[in-house]
Amino acid sequence: MGENGGRRVRVDAQRNIDALLDAAKVVFSTSGVDAPVREIAAKAGVGVGTFYRHFPLRSDLVTAVFRREVDACADAAPALAAEYEPGEALSRWIYRFTDFIATKRGLAAALHSGDPAFNVLPDYFLQRLGPALGGLLDAATAAGAVRAEVSPQDLLYAVSNLCISGEDGGNHGRRMVALLIDGLKYGAMKTS
Amino acid sequence: MGENGGRRVRVDAQRNIDALLDAAKVVFSTSGVDAPVREIAAKAGVGVGTFYRHFPLRSDLVTAVFRREVDACADAAPALAAEYEPGEALSRWIYRFTDFIATKRGLAAALHSGDPAFNVLPDYFLQRLGPALGGLLDAATAAGAVRAEVSPQDLLYAVSNLCISGEDGGNHGRRMVALLIDGLKYGAMKTS
DNA sequence: GCTCTTCTGGAAGAGCGTTCCGCTTCTGCG
DNA sequence: CGCAGAAGCGGAACGCTCTTCCAGAAGAGC
Structure with a gap:
């Protein structure tokens, strides 16, 4: 159970599934989830x-795209941590996350539409992204690059809320996030 | 401007407009605003x-129905005040308001859909219902039937929130509202 | 290479929003 | 009262959508 019933997915089918997911990601951000x-x-x-063979319900597609992008965002954390010093990796990841949120305006509406099919998504969001950010945050804190008293969740929610309000193509959001990041760093300077 | 351009509305047309509004009210609560x-x-x-002659935009119908029901609810206040003693009038109006809210689940979603056509509705809601409830509240307070330290807005929002959460056909909401009303009365007893 | 299974593509069925226009009904005036 | 002319009416028709379905194409295993 949960696996896929034991059957292997034919390679052409998998190719089409991926193509559909890629296309949906682009179209969703262009024309909305509808x-x-x-x-x-x-x-x-x-x-x-x-399309209907692989995603019998529209919500199947939406959740698949969402999970896929959450995964991509979460996976970026270790990659950035390996490439940059802790403070820089944290900043870059937060901007990466900002971009992720900025393209999800329509999806957020779908989330709150009351469709039970979407109830699991917020949990997935937190469980996947919380630890990802947590790792970067701990490293940056240990390196003295940022203040210590912020939890991953706080930051995740703060950035989300910052980006939801503005309507100017996400620029307002990005500027506010920049402020937030500077705030983190300033806190570390004061402490040191 | 604002009036209707100077033209009188033909009586048959007005009859149809009313019929559409009545029908829409029923259908909205049955099948939702969509x-x-x-x-x-x-x-x-x-x-x-x-239909399209009178409501070229779907949002025209929605706002018209909404205003109409808000008006009906607000107009019930003086009627109840004339018929019952202050405390009873207040209770009855709050239950009347509860019923109003209970049938608006779908509409609430539409309100938060981001369509600019609906931006004026929350204001209308408050401006119309606030004074209506305020009058009843003042009368009941003056008569010593309820405690004094609640504002109309507080009550309006409290009842709204109470009714939005439950999913059991509104019974949960009604019971919580009953509690709230008893709370108002209890406050008066303690004070007296 | 052959067969069996899975997958594919698009035609077809059903629904919905919206427009359009010939016909009906009302209103004001003579 | 009767008669234009304006206002309003109804629903067929168009275009777009979702969803189903199945004949044929394409992989997988032997």
Whole structure:
């Protein structure tokens, strides 16, 4: 259970699933989560029949895209940690997260639409992103790059809220996030 | 400006407008605000052409129904005040308001949908209902039927929030509102 | 290479919003 | 009262959508 029933997925099918997911990601941010199925299928280069074979419910597609992007964002954390010093890795990841949020305006509305199919998404969001950010935060704190008294959740929510309000293409959000990051660093300077 | 351009509305047209509003009220609470236009028109006994003649934008219908019901609720206040003693009038009006809120689940979603056409509705809600409840509240306070330290807005919001949470057909909401009302009365007893 | 299974694509069915226009009904005036 | 002319009416028709379905194409295993 949970796996996939024991059957292997045929390679062409997997290719189409990936194409659909890629296309959906683009179309969602362009035309919103309510974009026509035909548009997504066309952009993926497949027929609508193929779409419905893999995503019988529209919400299946939405959750799949969402999880995929949350995963990508979470996976960026260790990569950045390996490449940059702790403070820099933290900043970069937060900006990465900001971009993620900025493209999810329509999706946020879907989340609050009351459809039970979306109830698990917020949990997934927190469980995946919380530890990712937590690792970076701990490292940066240990290195004395930022103040200590902020929890991953606090930061996640703060950035989310900062980006939801503005309507100027996300610039307001980005500027406010920059302020927040500077605040973290300033806190460390004061302490040291 | 604002009036209706100087033209009088033909009586048959007005009859149809009322029929549409009545039908929409019922259909909205049955099938939600996204109910098919055909369904509303059919229930009103008119063609879809008539519907679009009077409500070119779907949001026109929604706002019209909303205002109409807010008005009806507000107008109930003086009527109740005339018929019952202050404490009883207040209770009855709050239950009346509870029923109003209970049937607006779908509409609340529409309000937060971000459509600019709905931006004026919350203001209308407060400006119309605030004074209505305020009058009843003052009378009841003066008569020593309830405690004094509650504002109309507080009560309006409290009741709204109480009714939004429950999903059991509004019974949970009604019971919580009953508690709230008893709380008001208890406060008066303690004081007296 | 052959067969069996899975997957594919798009036609087709059903619904919905919206427009359009010939016909009906009302209103004001003579 | 009767008669234009304006206002309003209804619903067919169009275009777009979601969703289903199945004949044929494409992989997988032997």
